[in-house]
Amino acid sequence: MIKKHLTAILITLVIATLVVGIGSDIETPEKFLGFKPGTDKELAHYNKIKEYFMKVAQESPRVNTYVIGKTTLKNDMIMAVISSAENMKNLDRYKEISRKLSLAEVDEKEARELAARGKPIVFITCNLHSNEIGSSQMAMEILYRMAVDNSDETMKILNNIIFVLIPSVNPDGQIMTVEWYYKYKGSKYEGTYLPYLYHWYAGHDNNRDWFKINLKETWNVTRELYFNWFPQVLVDEHQMGSSGDRFYIPPLADPPSPGLHPLVWRSINLFGSGIAFDLEKRDYAGVASRGFFMGWWIGALDDSAWFHNVPGILFEAASVRIASPIYVEPEEVRSGTNRLNEERMFSPNPWKGGWWRLGDIVNYDYYATLSVLDTAATHSEELLFNSYKMAADNIKKGKTEPPFAYVVPKNQWDPMTAEKYIKTLRKSNIKVYKLTSPLQTGNHYFAAGSYVIPLAQPYRGFAKNILERQRYPDVRRSSKDSRVLPYDGAGWTLHLGMGVKAKEVKYPFKAEMVPVQLDEVYKQPLPETIQEYVVLDARYNNSFLAASALLKKGVNVWRNYDSPEVAKGAFIVKKSASLDTLKEINRTMPLLISSHNELPLEKFKKLKPFKVALYQNWGHNMKEGWTRYVFDEFKINYDTVHPKDFQKKNVLKKYDVVVFVGASKTEIESGKPPKKWERWTTPLPPEYTGGIEKKGKTALEEFLKAGKTLIFVESSCEYALDTFKLPISNIAKDNSKIVCPGSYLEVEIKESELTMGMGPRAAVYYYEDPVFSTSLPRSSAQKRRTPVTFGRRDLLLSGALEGENQLIRKALVVDFFTGGGRIILMGPDMMYRAQSEGTYKIMFNSLFTAAR
Numbered sequence: 001m002i003k004k005h006l007t008a009i010l011i012t013l014v015i016a017t018l019v020v021g022i023g024s025d026i027e028t029p030e031k032f033l034g035f036k037p038g039t040d041k042e043l044a045h046y047n048k049i050k051e052y053f054m055k056v057a058q059e060s061p062r063v064n065t066y067v068i069g070k071t072t073l074k075n076d077m078i079m080a081v082i083s084s085a086e087n088m089k090n091l092d093r094y095k096e097i098s099r100k101l102s103l104a105e106v107d108e109k110e111a112r113e114l115a116a117r118g119k120p121i122v123f124i125t126c127n128l129h130s131n132e133i134g135s136s137q138m139a140m141e142i143l144y145r146m147a148v149d150n151s152d153e154t155m156k157i158l159n160n161i162i163f164v165l166i167p168s169v170n171p172d173g174q175i176m177t178v179e180w181y182y183k184y185k186g187s188k189y190e191g192t193y194l195p196y197l198y199h200w201y202a203g204h205d206n207n208r209d210w211f212k213i214n215l216k217e218t219w220n221v222t223r224e225l226y227f228n229w230f231p232q233v234l235v236d237e238h239q240m241g242s243s244g245d246r247f248y249i250p251p252l253a254d255p256p257s258p259g260l261h262p263l264v265w266r267s268i269n270l271f272g273s274g275i276a277f278d279l280e281k282r283d284y285a286g287v288a289s290r291g292f293f294m295g296w297w298i299g300a301l302d303d304s305a306w307f308h309n310v311p312g313i314l315f316e317a318a319s320v321r322i323a324s325p326i327y328v329e330p331e332e333v334r335s336g337t338n339r340l341n342e343e344r345m346f347s348p349n350p351w352k353g354g355w356w357r358l359g360d361i362v363n364y365d366y367y368a369t370l371s372v373l374d375t376a377a378t379h380s381e382e383l384l385f386n387s388y389k390m391a392a393d394n395i396k397k398g399k400t401e402p403p404f405a406y407v408v409p410k411n412q413w414d415p416m417t418a419e420k421y422i423k424t425l426r427k428s429n430i431k432v433y434k435l436t437s438p439l440q441t442g443n444h445y446f447a448a449g450s451y452v453i454p455l456a457q458p459y460r461g462f463a464k465n466i467l468e469r470q471r472y473p474d475v476r477r478s479s480k481d482s483r484v485l486p487y488d489g490a491g492w493t494l495h496l497g498m499g500v501k502a503k504e505v506k507y508p509f510k511a512e513m514v515p516v517q518l519d520e521v522y523k524q525p526l527p528e529t530i531q532e533y534v535v536l537d538a539r540y541n542n543s544f545l546a547a548s549a550l551l552k553k554g555v556n557v558w559r560n561y562d563s564p565e566v567a568k569g570a571f572i573v574k575k576s577a578s579l580d581t582l583k584e585i586n587r588t589m590p591l592l593i594s595s596h597n598e599l600p601l602e603k604f605k606k607l608k609p610f611k612v613a614l615y616q617n618w619g620h621n622m623k624e625g626w627t628r629y630v631f632d633e634f635k636i637n638y639d640t641v642h643p644k645d646f647q648k649k650n651v652l653k654k655y656d657v658v659v660f661v662g663a664s665k666t667e668i669e670s671g672k673p674p675k676k677w678e679r680w681t682t683p684l685p686p687e688y689t690g691g692i693e694k695k696g697k698t699a700l701e702e703f704l705k706a707g708k709t710l711i712f713v714e715s716s717c718e719y720a721l722d723t724f725k726l727p728i729s730n731i732a733k734d735n736s737k738i739v740c741p742g743s744y745l746e747v748e749i750k751e752s753e754l755t756m757g758m759g760p761r762a763a764v765y766y767y768e769d770p771v772f773s774t775s776l777p778r779s780s781a782q783k784r785r786t787p788v789t790f791g792r793r794d795l796l797l798s799g800a801l802e803g804e805n806q807l808i809r810k811a812l813v814v815d816f817f818t819g820g821g822r823i824i825l826m827g828p829d830m831m832y833r834a835q836s837e838g839t840y841k842i843m844f845n846s847l848f849t850a851a852r
Contacts, residue, residue, distance in 0.1 A: 026059050026148055029140040037137035038362035041190075043181055043323050044137055046174040049167050050078050052140055060147040061085035062158060069220035072200045073172040077220050080165045082146045084158040087119060094119045094162055095229060101384055102230035102309065103458045104391035111392075115384035120232035121162045122376045123225065124369055128207050128301060130173025130198035132239035134317055134361030139167035141362065142369055153374065160377035164229060169301070170206055170217055173198035181322045184685070191321025193681075195618040195688035201629040205622045205833060210304035211466060211492065213427045214629065214834045221301070226308055226429040226459075232383040233271070233311055233376050236302040237365055240316040242326055244334050246286025246351045247364045248293060248316035249275045254484075255473045256295035260306055260461045261390040265295070267311035267383075271375050278371040284364060286318070286351030288335060288344075296472065296486045298465055304428070307462035309390035315368055317361045321682075325357040391458035398456030405505040406467040407439070410449040412501055413759055414540050416524060416590050417837045421500045422451050423522040425466070431457045432521075433513035441509045452513055467502055469493050472741070472800035483802070489742030489767075491799025496744045496763035499838020524590035526583065530575050531595035534582070538569030538757030541634070541837055542589045544844040547571040549585060549635040550578055551609045551851065558604035559848070561753075565603060569756025569845075572604055589633075607851035610656040612638035615663065618671055618688045619681075623662025623714055623829055630831045630840065636847065643671060644687070646696030656850035657709045658700070660716035661829065668692055668719045697723060704821030709850050711843075713826045717770045720823055727777055728784070728814055728825070730770040731806065738806050742767045743799020745790070747812055752787035754815055754824065754845045762838050763797050764788075764812060770827035772811040781819030786811035788842065813842060822849065 030036040032052050033044055044052075057065035062085055067076045081091065097118035100106050106114065124142075126135035143165060145154060157163065168174045180194050197203035202215060209218045225231060240248060250272030256265060272289060279287050293314060297303045305312030320326050330353035335341045341350050376383060398404065412418040425432055432453050439446040446452075453463050472490035476483055495502045536543035547557050550573055558572040566572065573582075575595065585591060614631065616624050631638050641658075645651050652658060666672040671691040673681050692699070700710060700723075712720040721728055732738055744763040749755050774784055790807045814825040824846045830839040 026056055026144065029144055037140050038134070038357070038359035040325050040357055040359070041185060041323050043133065043178045044140060045178045046075070046136070046168055046171045049136060049140060050076060053078055053080050053143065053167065056143055056147050061088060063143065063147050064088065068224055070216065071170075071172045072216050075171045075175065077171055077217065078167065079224065080143060080167075082143070082158070082163040082165060083119065083161065084155070087159070087162065091162070094121070098230040098232070098384070098387070101388040102391055104388055104395055106388070108388075108392070111385060111388040115381050115388065118384045119160060119162050120376055120380050120383040121164060121229050122233040122235070122373060123164045123166070123229070123231045124235045124237065124372075125166045125169050125221065125301060126237050127168040127174055128170055128236060129204055129238060130168075130170050130177045131193055131322060132319065133174065133177055133322060134239060134358055135237035135315075135365050136168045136174055137358070138237075138362045138365040138369070139165055141366055153370075157373045157377045160380045161373065163373060164224075164231065166221065169221060170199055172200060177322065189683060189685050191324035191682070192684055193620070195684050196616075197620060197622065197625045199625070201625045203620050203622045203625055205626065207301060208299040208488065208833055210301050211298050211428065211494065212424060212833070212835045219427065222427060225305070230387075231310055232387050233313070233372065234302060234305040235313045235315065235369065235372050236300070237315040237369070238317070239319040239361065242319050242356070243328055243332050244318065245288035245291070245347060246318045246356070246360070247279070247284070247368070248288055248291055248314070249368065250313060251289050251346070253290045253292065253294040255475050257298065257303075257306065257465060259464050261309060261393060263386050263390050264306050264309060264311055267386065268313055270379075271311060271313050271372055274375040275368045275371045278374075279364065279367060280349060282367060284367070285349045286335075286347070287349065288347035290346045292487060294487050296490075297488050298462075298492050299488060304462070307465055308428075308459050309387060309394070309461070313372065315365060317364050318356060320356055320358050320361065323358045325355055327355050328353045394458055394460035395456050398454060398460050402506045403455060403464075403468075403504045404508055405452055405454045406463075407444070407446050407503045407505060408451040408453070408495070409501055409503065410447045413499060414837075416522070416540055416542055416592060417498055418500045419522040419524070419590070420837070421495055421498050422516065423518065424494070425453065425463070426516065426518040426521060428459070428462055430459055430463050432516040433511075434516050435511055435513045437512040439509065439511045441505050442507055444503055444505070446503075451516065452511060466492065466494050468504075469496075469798040472743075483739065485739075485741045489799065491743040491797070493744060493798040494835065496797055497765055497832070497836045497838055499762065522590060524586070524592065526586055526591065526593065527595070530579065530593070531597045532575050533596045533599040534573050534575050534578060535566050535594045535596065536571040536573070537567050537592065537594070538571070538841070539567070540592050540757075541840050541844070542585070542591050543571055544841070544848070545589055545634040546582060546585055546591055547607070547848075548637065550581055551607060552635065552637045553581060554609070555581065557607045558601055559607055559851070560604050563600075563603040565599060572599060572601070605852055607848070610637065610847070610850040611654060612636060612847060613641045613652060613655040613658045614638050615658065615660045615668070616640045616642055617663040617667045617691070618643065618684065619667065619673065621662045626829075626834050627659070627661045627713075627831060629834050633834075634844070643690045643692055643696070646692035646699055652699050652703045655708070657711060657847055658703065659711045659713070660719065661713040662715060664715045665718040665722060666691075668716065674715075704818050704823070707820050709822045709824065709846070711824045711826070711846050714769055714829050717825045717827060720825060724818070724823060726816060726823065727775045728816070729773045730827075731773050731810060732768060732771045732827070735803070735806060737803040738768060739800070739802035740766050740768055741800055743801055744797040745795045745801065745807075746797050748789050748791050750785075750787045750789070752785055752815065753849060754787045754813065754842055756845050757841050762788075764828050764830070764839055765832040765836055766828050769829070770825070771807055772814050772825060772827060774811060774814060779819070783817045785815040786813065787815060788813035
């Protein structure tokens with residue numbers, strides 16, 4: 001009997017040894033790094049994280065690590081796929097099940113069978129905002145646990161789900177942040193924020209790009225989400241301010257984005273409640289919901305998931321000074337809108353202050369992530385079937401409820417920008433079709449070649465929201481309170497901003513059409529026969545790209561300002577000098593050209609090559625970053641200039657235009673932020689401080705006297721108004737009657753050098769930006785034009801607007817001639833977030849004034 005028991009014990013020990021042996025030789029993150037992730041004043045560099053992810057994938061049958069693309073600065077972007085060893089052998093099968101269910105390619109009976117056999121896919125994305133660094137450190141710990149742990153809790157997760165982990169959605173910025181932190185560690189600048197954008201172009205706005213998908217990183221992740229894996233759950237892990245709640249999770253605050261399947265919101269709330277419950281069991285204080293994170297938005301990573309029937313879950317942990325701990329006095333703690341930091345239904349255990357460390361962020365993220373994984377494992381079959389149900393319900397609703405479709409007509413002001421718009425839709429895996437025969441529906445006639453976006457499709461929520469015009473609801477906490485404003489924009493009707501026509505189809509229809517593939521759109525071969533004189537019409541944005549690139553190469557370019565021979569504003573080049581460059585451009589930015597055997601060049605203005613100085617203040621100026629993005633995309637010949645450059649002699653001598661975007665008056669003058677942002681700023685080393693100072697002001701005055709052009713955009717306009725004493729006032733300044741939280745407003749376009757190539761009206765993205773009232777100049781040497789103005793009424797196109805009467809008949813753009821040089825003021829950013837192609841030409845034409 002004793003022998004039997006000894007044998008049983010021996011067998012048990014052998015089995016246990018074998019089980020523990022799976023991955024038991026894998027180094028812990030602490031041993032690999034030399035410190036435990038979350039340790040005060042220590043950070044794992046992205047390259048070490050990548051190395052660890054690759055190493056674990058080689059040593060564990062539960063982990064595969066992939067490079068999913070290059071970043072903007074050409075770093076590898078990695079992603080780990082984690083599940084049981086058995087599941088890993090069948091990844092392709094589980095991916096296919098998820099795809100079929102997410103796109104509702106089967107009937108309900110087969111969907112239930114597939115849901116029973118499948119494994120839900122859970123995406124966890126970390127460190128999108130690079131100074132919110134805790135989640136990138138946590139990623140190593142959760143990877144290690146999944147690779148080696150054999151507890152019942154972990155095995156439940158591994159056996160029942162596919163876990164996809166992206167340790168940093170912005171590796172470039174993670175590298176910048178870690179290297180910056182270590183550079184100043186131990187000094188009085190330890191833990192200060194970067195003095196420049198932590199994404200090369202977008203900075204914090206890299207989480208505003210998830211419906212336009214301009215950035216390489218956005219596309220890398222979007223491609224994995226909606227073309228390769230089709231997940232059932234997505235979590236995006238962030239950080240927030242330091243003095244409030246310790247950890248924010250759903251449920252979200254009102255209002256919700258309209259038209260999404262209710263199961264999206266119910267699923268988000270299920271996961272959020274589970275996290276709150278699991279963290280409370282661990283006595284983790286300060287876990288809160290609702291607050292100011294709301295359900296109204298489409299541009300963030302977690303939000304865009306909602307519109308793809310995926311419960312997108314947001315984590316927001318309280319921040320430290322990068323990796324340095326902070327101490328918060330009890331009376332300093334503010335819990336959401338509850339200034340007294342008392343118990344609330346959605347924050348029943350408020351944090352009472354004290355020390356807060358990077359390790360706390362790692363722990364909250366770690367256990368909240370485990371909670372999501374456990375909930376997904378518990379509800380695996382339901383999650384899979386619900387992804388089918390949401391898609392199937394959307395398809396059914398699209399067949400029975402108007403609108404039934406939207407059509408982007410073939411006849412467009414700028415056909416290639418319309419194609420670019422269609423490509424943007426396809427990058428979100430929205431189904432688009434091309435008419436092979438004309439379509440008549442209601443009072444609308446659409447020619448063959450028009451694009452149809454039917455709303456009977458799985459991602460109906462995305463298609464409908466991106467095409468319809470938003471009306472942000474009037475949400476108030478009480479009748480005496482002011483309107484609750486959205487966290488970001490109130491309107492996001494993208495085709496308006498891009499200057500693309502789209503028509504709603506209100507009645508059921510049948511059409512002859514073919515599906516449009518992503519790699520088929522935004523392509524246009526040059527004509528087979530091209531005559532010597534090539535004309536690039538100014539209606540087309542890409543014509544400006546071609547003209548800029550050719551001037552930069554030293555090729556002769558002419559422009560028509562007043563001749564009837566070709567369209568006003570058109571560029572003319574000789575085929576013999578330009579064809580190779582035009583072919584090169586056309587491969588990625590397609591051109592529409594016409595050509596002639598002869599043209600009277602003497603009737604056109606031969607343009608001069610010009611160079612632009614784009615001012616970059618120290619700080620986190622996202623407007624400047626997006627301007628750089630568009631300048632790079634359109635081959636503008638520019639240099640970035642910094643405050644210290646203005647202390648040099650003849651700093652502006654080689655430039656023809658200087659552009660200031662998004663830097664406030666004080667940031668330009670002295671480097672100090674506006675008062676409303678002062679509490680968010682941290683001290684910086686001396687080399688990253690200051691403004692253009694008096695020397696810079698003198699340089700700008702001399703620049704104007706030399707007959708050159710200054711362009712001021714958005715908050716930078718205040719500097720121009722005050723410094724140059726212009727007879728122009730900003731009527732939106734300190735005007736509480738104007739409430740417009742990020743909306744598309746209609747503007748009227750006058751014929752002008754700055755508006756060549758534009759139609760009579762446009763949509764401008766307005767976010768309480770400067771609006772101008774002009775008056776008679778003080779001398780005959782001065783003159784002004786107002787080429788872009790608001791009309792008399794009905795300005796709102798999409799979003800929300802109060803105080804319309806304050807805006808009517810006011811100018812958004814002022815072209816002011818000083819008697820020598822030129823000052824161009826643009827109240828709103830005409831290239832806002834690289835989502836406003838419809839008004840790009842205002843900036844392009846302004847730059848090209850220097851070429852005359």
